Amino acid sequence: MPKTFRCHLFWCGHERDDDAKASCAKRGSWDIGTQLKKAMRERGLRDEVAVTKSGCLGQCSVGPAMIVYPEGVWYSVPTLEDALEILDKHLANGEIVERLVIKD
Secondary structure, eight states: OOOOOOOEEEEOOOOOOOOSOOOOOOGHHHHHHHHHHHHHHTTTOTTEEEEEEEEEOOOGGGGEEEEETTTTTTEEOOOOHHHHHIIIIIIHHHHOOOGOOOOO
């Protein structure tokens, strides 16, 4: 039986070969995502929260991008501090970080 989590965050780790187009990886998503995963474990959330690298999430213009399920909340996460705020507020307590939400 697969492990289930209360919520699941996917962070974009996509890097484009084309220098003309920005990518989340070129904007630091690898470091942000790996540090976020480490912080999630350090906070004791490993059994209830999943943090997973994904391919392109299609939000290149506002990346680094992340999405949290089951809510389906999209975030633009320019810094590690922003990612940690999402961890502490949204992933740990269910509070959406409105200032980082990607709007339609």
